[in-house]
Amino acid sequence: MNSHNSPELQVDIAIIGGGNAGLSLARKLEGCRAVVVEPQTPAARNYSWSFWHNHQHQEPFAAAVRGCWHQWKIVDQHSEVVHNSDHYAYLSVNACDYLTQCESELASTVELVRAAASDVQAAGRGATFTAGGRSYRAQYAYDSRQSTPAEGALKQHFIGWEIKTKTAVKEPHIATLMDFRVDQSRGLHFIYALPFSSHRLLVESTMISTTLEESAWYTAAIERWLALQGIEVDELIRVERGVIAMSEQPTSAHLPAKIGIAGGAVRLSSGYAFTLIQQQVNQLYAGISRGDYTVPTVVTAKLAWMDALFNRVLLANPPLGVAMMVNTAKALDGNSFARFMLGKASLWEWCRVILAMPKRAFLRELVRC
Numbered sequence: 145m146n147s148h149n150s151p152e153l154q155v156d157i158a159i160i161g162g163g164n165a166g167l168s169l170a171r172k173l174e175g176c177r178a179v180v181v182e183p184q185t186p187a188a189r190n191y192s193w194s195f196w197h198n199h200q201h202q203e204p205f206a207a208a209v210r211g212c213w214h215q216w217k218i219v220d221q222h223s224e225v226v227h228n229s230d231h232y233a234y235l236s237v238n239a240c241d242y243l244t245q246c247e248s249e250l251a252s253t254v255e256l257v258r259a260a261a262s263d264v265q266a267a268g269r270g271a272t273f274t275a276g277g278r279s280y281r282a283q284y285a286y287d288s289r290q291s292t293p294a295e296g297a298l299k300q301h302f303i304g305w306e307i308k309t310k311t312a313v314k315e316p317h318i319a320t321l322m323d324f325r326v327d328q329s330r331g332l333h334f335i336y337a338l339p340f341s342s343h344r345l346l347v348e349s350t351m352i353s354t355t356l357e358e359s360a361w362y363t364a365a366i367e368r369w370l371a372l373q374g375i376e377v378d379e380l381i382r383v384e385r386g387v388i389a390m391s392e393q394p395t396s397a398h399l400p401a402k403i404g405i406a407g408g409a410v411r412l413s414s415g416y417a418f419t420l421i422q423q424q425v426n427q428l429y430a431g432i433s434r435g436d437y438t439v440p441t442v443v444t445a446k447l448a449w450m451d452a453l454f455n456r457v458l459l460a461n462p463p464l465g466v467a468m469m470v471n472t473a474k475a476l477d478g479n480s481f482a483r484f485m486l487g488k489a490s491l492w493e494w495c496r497v498i499l500a501m502p503k504r505a506f507l508r509e510l511v512r513c
């Protein structure tokens with residue numbers, strides 16, 4: 145591939161958005177002229193990305209891992225399901241550390257432009273755009289910018305506190321994935337708590353619903369949950385907040401190929417995206433090395449259909465949400481649950497989950513499909 149002299153800066157590959165997908169791809173590129181355009185510094189994204197994994201030490205994110213649990217639990221008013229897994233760990237990666245590492249590993253031919261791209265237009269398989277006061281033309285382009293979730297669409301939204309606690313956390317070896325003993329009146333609501341050590345805890349109030357709440361609503365839920373657990377805050381270290389779309393992102397022929405969440409690398413029923421993004425980037429890079437620049441689809445049509453059905457049932461029957469989640473956890477052991485969340489469940493594991501679901505609600509939505 146060659147660059148040419150022209151008023152536009154010509155590059156082989158442009159990546160719009162240097163977040164998880166963009167920088168994970170950019171750090172792999174070598175032997176071509178590339179640009180990655182990202183307005184935010186990694187420090188602006190000081191939050192945690194967590195996911196199931198079974199061999200962290202071979203992975204590029206290993207140095208950014210903040211927590212690792214082989215036990216996790218899901219709790220409601222009536223029961224507590226504790227999973228143990230010998231094959232899988234639930235890992236938490238610090239996004240700022242990971243992105244900083246990716247930026248430091250960029251090849252000398254990969255330029256990082258700390259600016260927002262504008263006037264982005266697809267041009268063949270590439271794009272033209274402006275960024276940082278310059279015009280660019282790329283032969284191939286990948287766009288990881290996400291669209292704002294539509295009004296009325298299902299989304300996962302949350303506020304989290306990372307705190308230093310006054311006394312030791314009771315079970316620092318167990319991650320609380322969902323504790324539903326919180327206000328369920330506005331949607332499916334749970335507390336997510338990751339003990340990074342005996343005195344460090346990330347605690348999030350997470351909602352799955354169509355409407356965002358006032359910040360005070362999430363923080364009141366966090367405070368109530370901490371009080372119920374007898375946990376006193378010694379120091380509030382940082383606050384994280386997020387909104388993850390649980391419906392497909394719009395596509396446009398006028399924009400370059402999408403990657404990351406924008407490119408479908410997300411489980412729409414759970415909002416888990418990290419592992420799928422890594423898979424998509426690894427496969428895309430393998431393709432680029434062979435001369436195939438197509439973005440791979442990492443969520444199979446069957447999985448996307450099942451996730452969409454799950455979300456439709458949830459949207460139509462919010463009060464069933466807690467039972468759907470808790471029954472999924474009860475139907476599976478730790479290894480199966482991790483595989484299920486990773487989208488790698490066997491047919492038998494799928495059958496166990498399907499049998500544990502509220503049949504009428506699913507049949508009603510199936511008929512409407």
Ligand SMILES: Cc1cc2nc3c(=O)[nH]c(=O)nc-3n(C[C@H](O)[C@H](O)[C@H](O)COP(=O)(O)OP(=O)(O)OC[C@H]3O[C@@H](n4cnc5c(N)ncnc54)[C@H](O)[C@@H]3O)c2cc1C
Nearest residue numbers: 161163164165181193194260261385386404405416417418
């Ligand atoms: C707070 C938070 C916590 C999360 N936790 C988890 C988790 O625990 N597990 C999990 O699996 N997933 C999690 N996710 C979901 C997902 O893993 C992350 O959102 C991840 O960052 C998605 O990667 P991405 O590359 O698709 O998008 P992003 O990382 O959002 O990258 C898109 C980038 O585009 C940039 N951009 C926007 N406009 C422009 C422009 N005009 N020009 C150039 N760049 C632009 C943005 O600044 C952004 O950096 C979380 C998301 C959030 C927000």
